[in-house]
Amino acid sequence: MTANPRALAPMLALRPSVWLLISTLLYFFPFVIGEFNYISPSGQRYAASYHGGTIFAVALALASIVFAILVFRDAEVDLSADRRPGGEAAAFIVFFAVFGIYTLMTPELFSYAKVEVLSAKNRFHYIFEDACQIGMVYAVLAGWRKNVIPLALSLIGLGLVLYIGHRSALAVAIAGIFYVAFRNRSLLSLKAWHVISALIALAFLVLYKSIYVFVKMGDIAAIKSRLLRDALWDNAVVGLEQFVTFAHLDFVVTYNYSLPCSNLWISPVALVPFMDEIINISACGYNRQIQEAYFSGYGGGVAANIWAEFFANLGYIGIPLVVAVILGACKIIEYWIGNCNSLLLKSGLILSIIEMTVYIQRKELMGGLVSAKRVVIVAILMYALARVLRPPVREWEARDSSLASGG
Numbered sequence: 083m084t085a086n087p088r089a090l091a092p093m094l095a096l097r098p099s100v101w102l103l104i105s106t107l108l109y110f111f112p113f114v115i116g117e118f119n120y121i122s123p124s125g126q127r128y129a130a131s132y133h134g135g136t137i138f139a140v141a142l143a144l145a146s147i148v149f150a151i152l153v154f155r156d157a158e159v160d161l162s163a164d165r166r167p168g169g170e171a172a173a174f175i176v177f178f179a180v181f182g183i184y185t186l187m188t189p190e191l192f193s194y195a196k197v198e199v200l201s202a203k204n205r206f207h208y209i210f211e212d213a214c215q216i217g218m219v220y221a222v223l224a225g226w227r228k229n230v231i232p233l234a235l236s237l238i239g240l241g242l243v244l245y246i247g248h249r250s251a252l253a254v255a256i257a258g259i260f261y262v263a264f265r266n267r268s269l270l271s272l273k274a275w276h277v278i279s280a281l282i283a284l285a286f287l288v289l290y291k292s293i294y295v296f297v298k299m300g301d302i303a304a305i306k307s308r309l310l311r312d313a314l315w316d317n318a319v320v321g322l323e324q325f326v327t328f329a330h331l332d333f334v335v336t337y338n339y340s341l342p343c344s345n346l347w348i349s350p351v352a353l354v355p356f357m358d359e360i361i362n363i364s365a366c367g368y369n370r371q372i373q374e375a376y377f378s379g380y381g382g383g384v385a386a387n388i389w390a391e392f393f394a395n396l397g398y399i400g401i402p403l404v405v406a407v408i409l410g411a412c413k414i415i416e417y418w419i420g421n422c423n424s425l426l427l428k429s430g431l432i433l434s435i436i437e438m439t440v441y442i443q444r445k446e447l448m449g450g451l452v453s454a455k456r457v458v459i460v461a462i463l464m465y466a467l468a469r470v471l472r473p474p475v476r477e478w479e480a481r482d483s484s485l486a487s488g489g
Contacts, residue, residue: 095158096264098412099150101257101439102405106143109387109443112328113140132328133336139401140331143389146402150409158266160420161223161428169472170426171224171232173464174217176471178235181210182242191246194298199247211251212433212460214239219258219429247294249287250441256283257436258429291323323385326377327444330387333376334394341371341394345448352451355459368394368446385444392447407447408438411454426468430461 094100113132185191190202214236221233240252260280264271289309290297296304333339343366351357364370368391369384377384388408392400412435419431434454442450 094269095156095267096261096269097151097156098416098435098439099147099154099156099409100269101261101436102408103144103147103151105440105443106147109324109327110140110144112325132332136332136335139335139389139393139398142398142401143404146405150405154409156413156416159416161262161265163223163423163425163428169468170220170424170465171229172471173426173468174213174220174232175235176467177209177213177460177464178217178239181206181213182239185210185242192298194295196247196295208456209460209463210239211243211248212430212457213464214243215251215255215258215433215457216426216429216461216464218255219262219432220425222259222262223425223429244290245294245297247298249290253283253287254433254436254441256280257440258433261432261436323444327385327387329376330372330384330390331393333372334390338397339372339375339394341366341368341391343371344368344391344395345446346391346395349448349451352448353455355455357452363448367448369449386446386449388442388445388447388450408442411438415454424465424468426465427461430458430464433457433461 113136184206188202188207190198191207193199217232218236218240221229221236224232226233236255240255243251263276293305293308296302296308345363345366345368348361348363351361354360357363369386372386372390372394373384388404389401392404394400396403415431415435415438419428422428422431434457437454437457438450441453445453
């Protein structure tokens with residue numbers, strides 16, 4: 083008895099569970115190799131030989147996600163909105179202008195020293211990044227041919243953020259567009275150009291990490307050296323943070339590591355605006371403790387691993403719990419997407435799902451919730467401005483229409 087492709091098609095739509103499977107396979111890719119010498123940006127090599135006990139953790143994670151895909155059927159999500167988007171497009175343009183100018187007026191962001199860039203970054207810069215992501219998804223939702231200006235500005239803004247040295251904003255925005263295109267369609271409908279475009283984007287983002295410092299320095303010779311010589315593979319690996327991220331899971335499984343203290347139990351406070359001003363979360367942060375335990379000799383910061391965080395708190399039972407927590411949160415978010423009537427709000431909510439299913443692979447739970455919350459708050463602020471701008475925008479549209487008709 084063979085499976086009916088038509089019956090399988092709804093399961094292969096880009097539902098949150100499918101997103102989680104794709105991103106998990108991407109971040110578990112180092113396990114396929116079995117052993118790897120990670121090369122840090124400073125040129126140091128870190129040998130990673132994966133422990134046999136990690137096999138069960140990987141299999142349990144993948145089995146839990148596949149189980150969710152097969153058993154829990156998600157209905158289609160309404161990605162349309164009845165209201166005219168004129169005020170919303172104008173609101174995005176205002177946000178882009180205000181926070182884009184502020185970003186350009188922060189010279190430290192254009193330094194090639196990462197420490198200086200990170201120390202200068204504040205909430206207003208995050209608002210600019212999130213606004214550009216929202217604008218890109220919004221333009222696609224509202225019809226990009228009618229929203230060329232928001233789309234173009236979003237691409238310019240994301241290009242600026244990429245130049246500064248942050249790849250995640252562009253990656254999340256691209257994933258958001260794929261969500262819009264294939265949330266209610268099977269991946270079997272993918273065209274060759276979709277796959278090629280995704281692979282090109284992935285390759286570009288991987289390689290860019292190894293050259294962005296030289297791009298900011300204007301050192302063309304160094305860029306060519308990293309991209310055109312025998313060192314291309316080593317330089318590409320610098321951009322594959324999956325290898326050092328996956329090492330988290332291997333370490334905690336190998337040594338049965340338990341966190342001395344954890345923010346996991348207070349993660350819901352991440353949904354409170356400005357919660358980092360209210361409660362000190364740095365001392366018991368997963369990243370801080372795991373870096374001191376296993377990455378003390380690593381010169382830079384290391385990304386987190388959501389699977390390792392749950393294992394370090396709950397053991398193997400934490401692995402399927404990760405899946406339940408993430409997909410449960412996404413179920414609520416998709417309910418809001420289907421029941422709100424604003425393309426801006428839908429865009430922010432879509433991006434929060436990407437944060438919770440894709441980008442959370444390199445974060446701890448609290449960090450993932452903070453990122454998801456932040457993009458939704460920015461969407462809400464833009465929507466509030468759109469409500470203010472809607473009357474004058476409609477008056478302008480009416481006057482423009484009257485002039486066009488000769489009235």
